[in-house]
Amino acid sequence: MEIVIKLSQFLLSLSLLIILHELGHFIPAKLFKTRVEKFYLFFDIKYSLLKKKIGETEYGIGWLPLGGYVKISGMIDESMDKEQMALPPQPWEFRSKPAWQRLIIMLGGVTVNFILAFIIYIGMTFAYGDLYLNNSEVKDGVWISNPVVEKIGLKTGDKILAVDGNKIKKFDEINEKILLGKEVTVERAGAEQKIALPVDFIDKLLKGVKISIVELRVPFVVTGTEENSPNKTVVQPKDIITSFNGTSIKYADELFALVKEVKGKTVPAIVKRKDKEVAISLTVNDSAKMGIGYAGRLPYDNLEKLGLYHVSKQDYGFFESFPIGIEKGKNQLVGYGKQLKMIFNPKTGAYKGVGGFAAIFNIFPNTWSWEVFWSITALLSIMLGVMNLLPIPALDGGHVMFLLYEMISGKKPSDKFMENAQMVGFVLLITLLLFANGNDIYKAIVGK
Structure with missing residues (x-):
């Protein structure tokens, strides 16, 4: 069931982002009376799962969930329709439109991605407010x-x-x-x-190991014991260890340090159990293990109830949510830009952490949470927008680059040049796709 919930969130988020991105191209194309031949969620290589033609446009769902597309007449794109491009330009074709209209059509997708992300952050600010620890x-x-x-x-x-x-x-x-x-x-x-x-x-x-850079210090709250643990009948779930071998314990990290000093011994301890202090004895094996599981991360409201931290909660009205949500979106956009910069700097080694679809899939939790879902979707929308703006032929950014050149120089690149550039772009994209998903496979194999 958990995998179904995770997969459902992944597909819903991906579908929403793809459809809205392609609508960003579709709507201005229609406004400028440019014919759109196809509008597809996912790729329909050889065949499609569903399709229906309405007017001049075929709408459908492909079988390969690696993205989506709109096929615009008279445009050199992933379809590489050379037969159409060999015919004389028609008034309804992309290539017949003024450069400024073509530029708006090409920027429509990423514009929608950015607008969507900011709308989500504004909506989340209004719906959930801010729960944070100063x-x-x-x-x-x-x-x-x-x-x-x-x-x-x-x-x-x-x-x-x-x-x-x-x-x-x-x-x-x-x-x-x-x-x-x-x-x-x-x-x-x-x-x-x-x-x-x-x-x-x-x-x-x-x-290294998969551990956060910095973690919040939390108490040792028992979640259970291992089957062969010598302390199986000693502690109970939700016990909080407050003393160990005569030393008061406030945080779990303090306990871990003390456990290393008493390998192979049984020592006195005190746990807080249902608001009462209970004296017990804990056994530590020769490997400095007690066989006790603990809650490594606790919700902020639980930590506040334990008297460790004061958690701040800020609610916002509808109009207050706009500047706060926009600021959150801006911070995410700037932060992702910095990450991208580090990825393209070989010295940082950040490129080794680049992931593909498996990495995106694993971001989603095993339990359904609309707050988490919308937060991830907003971030992915920003990532999709930024990545599509990269000046790589076959991406929106590549088309924009050539359109800007045309508008500045007054010279339109030839169809042959655009076809070759598109092929180079495809090779680059396939290389990046293989690298990212290859990283996923490598991490799965080595367990990192």
Whole structure:
């Protein structure tokens, strides 16, 4: 059932983005009286799952869910319809329209992607408001359990103050800002110090274990025990370990450090169970394991109930949601632009983390949440818009590049040149597609 929920979210999001992107081309084409021969969700190579012709346009659903397209008459695109292009230009064809109209048609798809993302962020702001943890609330610092992050100098208990000189206001901003940053300012033992991030930091993270850069310090809340655990009958789900071997415990990371010191021993401990303190004994095996599962991440409202952090909740009215939602969209757009820049810089090694359809599929959770669904869809819409603007022939950005050249120089590239450019673009796109999905396969094989 979980895989069905995950797949449903993936296909719904993908279909929504494709249809609206192609509508962005379709609507201005119709407004400028340009004939649209096909409008397809997914690719219909050899055959289609569904199709119906209405007027001059065939609408359908293909079998290959790698995208979608509109086939516009008189345009050199993925259809490579050379027979049509060999005939004299007709008034309803794309090639017969003024350059400014062709430019609007080509920019329509990415324009819709960006508008959609901002509309979603505005809607989410109005519907859900903001639930966040102020960075100032993290008074005991963060938890650093990633060996790669420890090696560059960050330590558990550090208070993350700023990245690249920009003050961190919300805890949830930390990981992304560090990932894209060059220098982190921390407070350690009451003193500020700066830690430089290596150029290949992302590459090091990709080679390491899958652990967040920075984690919130949380209590050790028991979720269950392993089948052969010596503590199977000792602890219960929802127990909170508050003392271990005579030492008070506030956070799970403190317990992990103490467990390493008592390998192969049974020591006294105290757990908080239904608002009562219960004395127990915990056994640690020779590998410094107790066989006890714990809740690594807890919802913010749970953490507030435990008295660890004060969580901020901000609701917005309809008109208030507009500037807030637009700001969120702008931040995501700028952030993705920075990520793309790092991917194209070989020194960072970020290109090794590029994923294909499997990576996108895995972003979606196993449980249905409209808030999460719309958040992911908005991000994917921005990604689709930015990627389509890349000046690669066969992408919208490639067509825009040649149209701008035509408008500036007054010279229209020949059909032969455009056909060759389209083929080069296809080769580049196929190479990128193979690389991205090859990365997915490699990660699946090696387990990273």
